[in-house]
Amino acid sequence: MTEEIVSPSGASDSATTHSLGKPAVLSLNAADDVLIALRPIAKGERVYDGIVVQDDVPAGHKIARRALVKGEEIKRYNSLIGAASADIRAGEHIHLHNLEMLDFTRDYSFCSEVRPTPVATETRMFEGIVRDDGRIATRNYIGVISSVNCSATVVRMIADHFRGRLYNYPNVDGVVPLTHKRGCGLDAKVEGIKALRRCIAGYAAHPNFAQIIIVGLGCEVGDLSAVLGGASGEALVIQQSGGTAATVRAGIERVEAALEQANKVRRVPVPVSELKVALQCGGSDGYSGVSVNAALGVAVDLLVAQGATAILSETTECYGAEHVLTRRAISKEVGEKLVARVKWWEEFASRNGMVINNNPSPGNKAGGLTTIIEKSLGSIAKGGTTNLMAVYDYAEPVTEHGLVFMDAPAFDPVGATAQVAGGATVMCFTTGRGSAFGCKPTPSLKLASNSDLFRRMPDDMDVNCGTILDGEETVEAAGARIFEHIIQTASGKRTRSERLGYGNEEFAPWDMGAML
Structure with missing residues (x-):
């Protein structure tokens, strides 16, 4: 049987379902060369558009939507993620054995996609703590x-x-x-x-x-x-x-x-515009970019409409997709500062005998991510769709409202330390494979990309975005739910990591060693 499912791009695509009712594959964009397996798929199974799967394919991994010849570019999210390193048949598993990183020139097109920032019709409040000098605490x-x-x-x-x-x-x-x-x-x-x-x-x-x-x-x-x-x-x-x-x-x-x-402090209603929300991801899988990161992007757009600040980071996990942000930079100066940080990282990696252009971790690869561009496109989704207002160096104080970027490595504790030092008062941490993390004094919300993870680590995960993959919820609905969780957390509701006692060991200033 088939059923209609809504992809994170907003397009509706037909996907073959398992006997239990869960869709077998997800089509993100009609221009893509790959499908995403939503569960383990056996060789010989017939899926989307009558495609017969040629290999056993793990959940979260890619399946060729059409035949590809060696050297041909491959797209996901309607964006280049690499090239075929061998001829690939329709229905074949696409991963490390037949997809390789491809050097290409990014079209930065500074400021070309700047749009008016949306303004919410209703001012939302949270129960915050107002310090004597006017600073707002959560x-x-x-x-x-x-x-x-x-x-x-x-x-x-x-x-x-x-x-x-x-x-x-x-x-x-x-x-x-x-x-x-x-x-x-x-x-x-x-x-x-x-x-x-x-x-x-x-x-x-x-x-x-x-x-x-x-x-x-x-x-x-x-x-x-x-x-x-x-x-x-x-x-x-x-x-x-x-x-x-x-x-x-x-x-x-x-x-x-x-x-x-x-002990004399009391919580009082404070506008959501006073929040600074850090965006982090760790232990990503093939679903992260299409479920949890996309949903967090919706929540970020809602925050920005309220006048709040969202801090995107992890420069090495935006590599190869930074043009998505430069096109939304509020000024050419902001866009050029982001590019300058990316160039610094290329030189830094080269000096230390390393490469930056293919950096998914072993866990990322096991989860279905093959190239850094593929990971970066999914990572950037956390930042939503609004203008990029500023770019900050590592651990600089964040003063701008709206979506901003902070230069930092992708290692979670090191990047999160910079964001908290910059003033983040809530953190949203997305994960697909499961990550154990906290970052006192800032509460950290853990957002799961899939329902299996949410069920497997119930004491660590705060929000399940696997509902998107299960066909139970749209990306927009999940994003609105995350937005409400952020307000509740800022108002004092303890997160799972706080209840477990995480946060004393995660203060990790960057030592400027060869860390990507």
């Missing part, structure tokens, strides 16, 4: 931050003292230790040190912290005032405070002094 933590790895143990000792002891402070979400493995041994002018300082300064100034205490050893590169970057907070130096035990006691006293005031 959580209420106290942070203890190490300036250098040498003070990390002291930071953990201070925070550990308060584990299970905050019952008299119900409005305080916790005491968060933020440690790392760096802070010394490099020249202060090295970009990695600058990035570390931007991260620490951004976290110190983050509205989700009622108070921060930064702990240093005393002989590391740079002083604590420089690391704080002008943010308010208290500093402790182990070598000046009497050593480890004395510094721990002093840190505990400072946290105790801050708890009473921090």
